[in-house]
Amino acid sequence: MNKYFNEEESAGIAYGKVGIYGDAGSGKTRTAAEIAIGLHKLIGSTKPVAMFDTEPGAHFIKPLFAKNGIKLIDFNKSRAFVDLIGWVKEISGKVDIALVDSISHVWRELQLAYLAKINEKRPDHKKITRLEFQHWGPIKSEWARFTDLFLTSHIHMIVCGRAGSIYEYQEGDNGKKELITTGTKMATEKEMGYEPSLLIEMIKDHRKDGPVRIVNMCIVEKDRADILNGKEFEFPTFETFKPHFQFLNIGGSHYQVSDGTSKDLFTPDGNDGWSEEKRQREIINEEIAALFTKNMSGKDADTLKKKVMLLEKYFGTSSKTKIENMKSSELRACYLALKAHFEPDANVGSENLSAEEAQIFEKGKINV
Structure with a gap:
């Protein structure tokens, strides 16, 4: 029927x-x-x-x-x-x-x-x-x-x-x-x-x-x-x-209008697309900060210089504002490429990334 x-x-x-x-x-x-x-x-x-x-x-x-x-x-x-x-x-x-x-x-x-x-x-x-x-x-x-x-x-x-x-x-x-x-x-x-x-x-x-x-x-x-x-x-x-x-x-x-609903199109917590994108960016930026804290905790000039070089290499900029406002998909790929740099034995790969994210990730690895 x-x-x-x-x-x-x-x-x-x-x-x-x-x-x-x-x-x-x-x-x-x-x-x-x-x-x-x-x-x-x-x-x-x-x-x-x-x-x-x-x-x-x-x-x-x-x-x-x-x-x-x-x-x-x-x-x-x-x-x-x-x-x-x-x-x-x-x-x-x-x-x-x-x-x-x-x-x-x-x-x-x-x-x-x-x-x-x-x-x-x-x-x-x-x-x-x-x-x-x-x-x-x-x-x-x-x-x-x-x-x-x-x-x-x-x-x-x-x-x-x-x-x-x-x-x-x-x-x-x-x-x-x-x-x-x-x-x-x-x-x-x-x-x-x-x-x-x-x-x-x-x-x-x-x-x-x-x-x-x-x-x-x-x-x-x-x-x-x-x-x-x-x-x-x-x-x-x-x-x-x-x-x-x-x-x-x-x-x-x-x-009569049926009871059909399109709720499954939306995120589980009911956030709109803009809010969900913002939330994902915040999470990834926190993970980036934690990665640097874990591997480059020093505040001397040499450490700060190396940090700036890594940001420019993997994110294309050392600007904190630009990085924080990158698209979450791009930000995630750059973060994983940076993580692969710090943890080469962790087998961080692009298997679970979208085609766009995988391309950015692989580009980041080449830059290493």
Whole structure:
């Protein structure tokens, strides 16, 4: 049986995953409610709708649900990421449809929580007030837990978020580069915008003429069914987006991500390649120092001169800094060649070296 190519199995997307973003007053929450109510009717659900409410705004849309005979159960006691994870797990099997409004609050809470945690470890140092490059790794790893739940849960999930700006550098008429706004995105973790099967931007359009001065518009930024892509609508309802949901495999099987892992590609202690390379260099440099201590422990001028000559012969330099920063493979080969010089009877050879290391090792032996 094929592991990766199964012609008989047809994996489908059985649950809608919707992202809605926009500025304040653009109609995000109302549109999310319209979609939830319409979807509830389409699938014939008899269960309540759940809402993780950080605004809180559920109070204003509950009458819409009640009018349609649907109970809306909101949780509005937290903006914490850990509570969002717990909430998604708890509602699984109890509801068919869930709303999160606003995911931007949760994303911000996770960042502030990480800042607070690292500042706890440095009470005697200046507080860190903004995240730096090295901080994003653990934060994004945690956020991936929600992404997995969002995509694989057997729940139609609608996530609302605030609009954030996309910035780019553009060269002005004076030749100087200026930072300008070139677009908008959902104000949440960057990769989140790629996850929904339907991504909607809401816009509050101010108009000078006509009976309606403010129009809630939407632009379909992404429709994986490729039915609504790029289209604009005024005052959208569920009927606006119904073609997308009709395309889904509703009632069928929802795809699941396997438990396969690539952990065996990495070092046993979990170090990244750069850290492992650094660790190997440190170990070999310590062995080089020990070799000289064992065989050339004197500090007189003659001993130091011989040491410099050996370094230049086997390492191509007498610079400590250059040697310490050589590639570990090259450093190891040079070290073994030096060891063969000091211990000719130890039968130090190139059998266990890579082709590159063996070439360097043999070159070192010739230099002897």
